[in-house]
Amino acid sequence: MSKKILILPGDGIGPEIVAEAVKLIERLRADFGLNVELEHGLIGGSAYDAKRHPLPEDTLRLAQAADAVLLGAVGGHKWESLPIALRPEKGLLGLRAGLTLFSNLRPAILYPQLAAASTLKSEIVAGLDIMIVRELTGGIYFGQPRGIRTLDNGERQGFNTLVYSESEIERIGRSAFNIAMKRNKRLCSVDKANVLECTELWREIMTGLAKDYPEVELTHMYVDNAAMQLVRAPKQFDVMVTTNMFGDILSDCAAMLTGSIGMLPSASLDAKGKGMYEPIHGSAPDIAGKGIANPLATILSVAMMLRYTLNEQALAQRVERAVNKVLDQGLRTADIHTAGCEKVGTARIGDAVCAAL
Ligand code: IPM
Ligand code: MG
Numbered sequence: 001m002s003k004k005i006l007i008l009p010g011d012g013i014g015p016e017i018v019a020e021a022v023k024l025i026e027r028l029r030a031d032f033g034l035n036v037e038l039e040h041g042l043i044g045g046s047a048y049d050a051k052r053h054p055l056p057e058d059t060l061r062l063a064q065a066a067d068a069v070l071l072g073a074v075g076g077h078k079w080e081s082l083p084i085a086l087r088p089e090k091g092l093l094g095l096r097a098g099l100t101l102f103s104n105l106r107p108a109i110l111y112p113q114l115a116a117a118s119t120l121k122s123e124i125v126a127g128l129d130i131m132i133v134r135e136l137t138g139g140i141y142f143g144q145p146r147g148i149r150t151l152d153n154g155e156r157q158g159f160n161t162l163v164y165s166e167s168e169i170e171r172i173g174r175s176a177f178n179i180a181m182k183r184n185k186r187l188c189s190v191d192k193a194n195v196l197e198c199t200e201l202w203r204e205i206m207t208g209l210a211k212d213y214p215e216v217e218l219t220h221m222y223v224d225n226a227a228m229q230l231v232r233a234p235k236q237f238d239v240m241v242t243t244n245m246f247g248d249i250l251s252d253c254a255a256m257l258t259g260s261i262g263m264l265p266s267a268s269l270d271a272k273g274k275g276m277y278e279p280i281h282g283s284a285p286d287i288a289g290k291g292i293a294n295p296l297a298t299i300l301s302v303a304m305m306l307r308y309t310l311n312e313q314a315l316a317q318r319v320e321r322a323v324n325k326v327l328d329q330g331l332r333t334a335d336i337h338t339a340g341c342e343k344v345g346t347a348r349i350g351d352a353v354c355a356a357l
Helices: 014-032 045-051 057-065 088-098 112-117 166-182 197-212 223-232 244-257 296-308 313-328 346-355
Strands: 003-010 036-040 068-073 103-109 129-135 147-150 156-159 186-191 217-222 239-242 265-269 275-279
Touching: 003 014, 003 045, 003 057, 014 036, 014 068, 014 296, 014 313, 014 346, 045 088, 057 088, 068 088, 068 296, 103 166, 103 244, 112 313, 129 166, 129 244, 166 186, 166 197, 166 239, 186 197, 186 223, 186 244, 197 217, 217 223, 223 239, 223 244, 239 244, 265 296, 275 296, 296 313, 296 346, 313 346
Parallel strands: 003 036, 003 068, 068 275, 129 239, 186 217, 186 239
Antiparallel strands: 103 129, 103 265, 147 156, 265 275
């Protein structure tokens, strides 16, 4: 039976990069027997413009019925003055919560061809291969109460709540331990247990889980130190597991080690392996519509979709090898361009990946 993929291009460069990923999926269908059906929907600011809501009901319904979702990016200056509940980002957060996509996998892999594009010395980053497992449906992003209130003295006060239940910590913990088992069996749990009770509980639960995974070496690190270690000696990490907000921050930091955030895909999975796949970069409104954005993070997100939801390991590898070939050919978008390489646009990279399959 064919699997359903919902395509949500979103805002900014979203439509341009997703078009290249769709081109790739069509090619996999035509030439490699991939059995999928594509559907299309609106999300983010473009959904707000058309339907007055960043996550229209029919988009959520289509996403719930689909086997996988491929998303471009959401957000842009145009919608920044909307009330927070109607901002494009709420569309994305609503999908994550509405589909219970609690486990967010953000690999940071350095392609050897791009070592010179990293701002760090190449010996520090050569061979880098980290997996950040970010909790995605809890923590301070979703905690109640939240808001901006006016105190008795007339001053306004903003507040958010960092909250994790034991079961939420346990399920993201198991997800991370299972991933560590398939890799180098080293897991670093990142928290702020010296200050925040919530992450004191986080550390306690992670420590308890370790008994079920005796082969995995579990370590703990405070988030400030983890940020420092990521730029000091990133290769000490194999798998990192952390809260929603710490994961948001550390994954951008890890991305830059690899040369460009334009290279990094992500998978957001529920308990059954259904997933939403998206590049970790944003909508980049400053370069939208120019045809110069890097589509490789989205293309590599398709590879993750093949691997984690569609169970097409061989095709996933084929896509990743094709990306490698294109980098070998010296084709680069502006974000990863270095001397001696050919600077090309979005569509040219997409075509080259299809040709290299
Ligand atoms: C990410 C993004 C989102 C997040 C924004 C767009 C809501 O930064 O996926 O990392 O903060 O989770
Ligand atoms: Mg982020």
